[in-house]
Amino acid sequence: MMKDVFTDISNRYCSNKRLIEHVWAEIEKSYSNPKRYYHTLSHLQQFYYELEAAKELIQNRDALLFSLFFHDLVYNPLRRDNEERSTIIAEHRMTTLDVPLALIKTSMELIMATKSHNLSENGDTNIFTDADLSILGQPAAVYDDYTTGIRKEYILYSDMLYKPGRKAVVQHFLSQDRIFKTDYFFKKYESMAKENLQRELLSL
Known part of the structure; x- marks a missing residue:
């Protein structure tokens, strides 16, 4: 299901189906790492459901969805720069998918916002970080x-x-x-x- 979501948003910018498959495979591999027990594909799916439930409040849906897939792409409990490293990969992969620079920049900012979950002046950022923390209220x-x-x-x-x-x-x-x-x-x-x-x- 999450593959379909990623393919759908990527198809809006990129016509290279093989490339989209390749980027998805990298995402799937990262979130399927056997050392992950919470930051998995299930987390992505739950996060996605929360964003979809709040979609009428979202201004830039594509930015939030791309950020969703890349926000925990790098996850190493021994490091403190996972978000920074994830944004580097996100920037490169989204560039190869011909995503506009402005959208890439917004997505990188959203990913970095999950490092602190602080209140933002940007409504989409607050929705994104709140959805990331929604597990706390389950x-x-x-x-x-x-x-x-x-x-x-x-x-x-x-x-x-x-x-x-x-x-x-x-x-x-x-x-x-x-x-x-x-x-x-x-x-x-x-x-x-x-x-x-x-x-x-x-x-x-």
Whole structure:
């Protein structure tokens, strides 16, 4: 299904079907890495569903969709520059697909926004980062699967190192006046997200 979405948006700019297949294969391989437990194709699909549900609020749908596919293309828990490295690849691949420069620039900015999830003056950016965080507001069982997956991705870290770091992340979200920047996602997920985060905090 996600292949169809990627092929559809790529076809709007590129007529080289072999090239589109090649870029998709790279995306699929990255998100199917056996060391990934949360940042997988399932994450892309859930992210896509959230964007589609909010599509009437989106101004530049193609930019958000391209960003969706490339935002976690590079994911190494041992590094702090995954977003930067993902944007480099995104810029190159989108250029080969004949995507306009302005759209590429917007997509790179969206990818970088997932590094901090800060409030932006750009509405599309807030929708994109909120959709990325939508897992926080899912039912408890789904949230617990997410935290289990994240822990597996950080398996190289002992509990002594992992738990304080994860605790800091959870406390960061809870310290904010609101986790979700858009009214749409705030109404949809804020309350459940805080419940999930509070519950996880007690377990750390």
